[in-house]
Amino acid sequence: MAGLLCSPLHFTNNTPILPHSATTRPNDHIISHPFPFSTEAQVQTRKKRARSRTRALREWQEYEEAVKNKDLAKALRFLKDVPVESENSSIESTRFSGGEMGLFGSDKDWEVLDTCLNADDMRLVGSAYTFLKDRGFLPNFGKFRSIVMEGPREVTPTVLKTSTGLEVSKFSPKKWGVSGSSSVLLIILLAGVSYLVNQGIDIRPNLAAVLGLAMLDAIFLGGSCLAQISSYWPPYKRRILVHEAGHLLVAYLMGCPIRGVILDPIVAMQMGIQGQAGTQFWDEKLQSELAEGRVSGTAFDRYCMVLFAGIAAEALIYGDAEGGENDENLFRSICVLLEPPLSVAQMSNQARWSVLQSYNLLKWHKRAHSAAVKALENECSLSVVIRRIEEAMSSN
Template sequence: MGVLAYYCNLSSCPSLRLSTFRIVGSSEIGVSRRQVLEQVDKELNKGDERAALTLVRDLQGKPGGLRCFGAARQVPQRLYTLDELRLNGIETTSLLSPDDATLGSIERNLQLAAILGGVAAWNAFGFSPQQILFISLGFLFLWTLDSVSFNGGVGSLVLDTIGHTFSQKYHNRVIQHEAGHFLIAYLVGILPRGYTLTSLDALKKEGSLNIQAGTAFVDFEFLEEANAGKVSATTLNRFSCIALAGVATEYLLYGYAEGGLADINKLDALLKGLGFTQKKADSQVRWSVLNTILLLRRHEAARGQLAEAMSLGKSVGSCIDIIEDNINDDDI
């Protein structure tokens, strides 16, 4: 009895197929994500927001990708009473009525110093009443010019620079405030475009005194809806939470908010522009407050790490990577 031997070249034998398996480790996934985020940074630096957003959405929700982008676990949207907010440890009067006591104190001290300096100069140089009048009119002209031409940008720049230089509390508060904006935006599905933490940084980056420090977002979709005269409920919910994220962060950390009045005014103007009644606007704001506070509480560790990265001037892509590394699957 013989043995039949059959030899087949694998490349020419149609009945045989070899499957190639490739094991991808977690470190390799991390490298892939970081590579995409580096490209996101490049697109943002070039000003191509659509390309940056496309890159992020291509990796959205994929294993080892951007699990957290737009993945926030949010509360049901309905009319919440003030008592329900209090049951969740939220006192809206301390959150929605920010008063920047730090900058207010600095401004008053500067005014007092200016008056004392004027009196000292009068005594030292023997200025006549007419000269004092001309000097006062000169300062009044400069103040008016700043208010009209730069929307108070020069004054804000001076106050903000002094605040960051001499008040560590103010410096830390601004960083945490902007980290709150950045984190909530990312979690609800809005890509941050960039951020500045001081008015001086904003001036250097944007070249304008009319632009204050803050976090900017890829918002062309919102603008397209607004220009069309109809903002969807989903878009409104996202931007309502983002607008309140800064004051909500301050409230959680310090028990009250100092900064963020401009954010609240912008949200109020948006709701009025959309024709919201007072009752409907209150409902939108209360839901946004509750939703944002609960998200910030749930992701406190991620916000802390993000704030540290932002204080070091990390890029948007690096900040996103830090968020992804500090949020567990169970928390989204």
């Protein structure tokens, strides 16, 4: 074996072996191009992509214009026509999907909710929520729709107190000047009048004029002017935000599309909303049943829960409710549409059951309610409020 290893090497064909030199290397036959050239197909592809981006930019600008003009039909039609591609897709798209919730996807999609306020067709509003839910943006929309089927139906004042720790009277809206912060204002007003009279200042003509204007405001404007003045008082304004956020959150969790939240009393009056503020929501099943002249228990329960959610929110945060008189009036008005109509005792039980259900739902999602209140306080748009709710619920 050692001899074989030491034997001289033999090469076939007598091919001479040339030593490698500085000018002769094994890989000299490989040609490299420091600047790779593009084929005609690649050039055309880049041009096509550039045109696609330009067209997409123009279309998104049209979408933003539709949002600005509160044109829900146009904005929604555009979103439905835009395909969603995954991030690793080789197909050019005007946007990418942003994961399960879409919170990191296209921010523009959310803005379609800001166009709902001017929409006359509530079915179109419902389509906007359905579209966003199907795209994964609203996973909690309608998540608790079936809650109306759970729990006992008989809710006595004792049961309500045991469940919430509050007397049933704490859930009753207060008349202005009778209790709560309004009573403090009334006492201050009367004290001021008494002081001026004792000082020999006759303010009776001025007082009569003020009372006359207040009466005209109450009769013809629904108290909007007085409400506008009162809304500048921070504690009062805060209660309104808590109340309306309760309506909004429960409606959202129950799957009722929200058209908008009106916090300006003058705007509320112009839109035909009773009261100093209002949350406009829609229940498709309830509307279709009302059109047929009947109302089922499930649709009625869901409507009542949203209706009493404002009162429940105030009771949850403050320990009692001051607002909600118009909510109770709406409740009574729809009770007469039931067949057979509810008795007084049945109406009272339905009200207690509804407020308890809403109270528990808000208590379970107190963080989402706080997020909604803060967003409304910062005068955020509806899309931002809904997004804050989703973010709060996803962090639980």
